[in-house]
Amino acid sequence: MPVFSNDEINVMCIYDTGSREGLISKLQEMREYLDPDQTELRADMDSCVKKLKTMTDKQYAALAETLVPDF
DSSP states (O other), X not given: XXXXXXXXXXXXXXXXXXXXXXXHHHHHHHHTTSOTTXXXXXXXXXXXXXXXXXXXXXXXXXXXXXXOOOO
């Protein structure tokens, strides 16, 4: 299972829809609203999507149970 950074976990907590596919879709949707200078957030979102696509729904469900924002 991929390892997520604290920033990636925070992004997932903010946009979590309750499912892996839903979160991927939401991250891709919200990425379009970022300003060009929000490069770090864009990179975190891209990294999350890439990692989420490599996971199964079962792996995501286990991860989702532990998602706690670090802010």
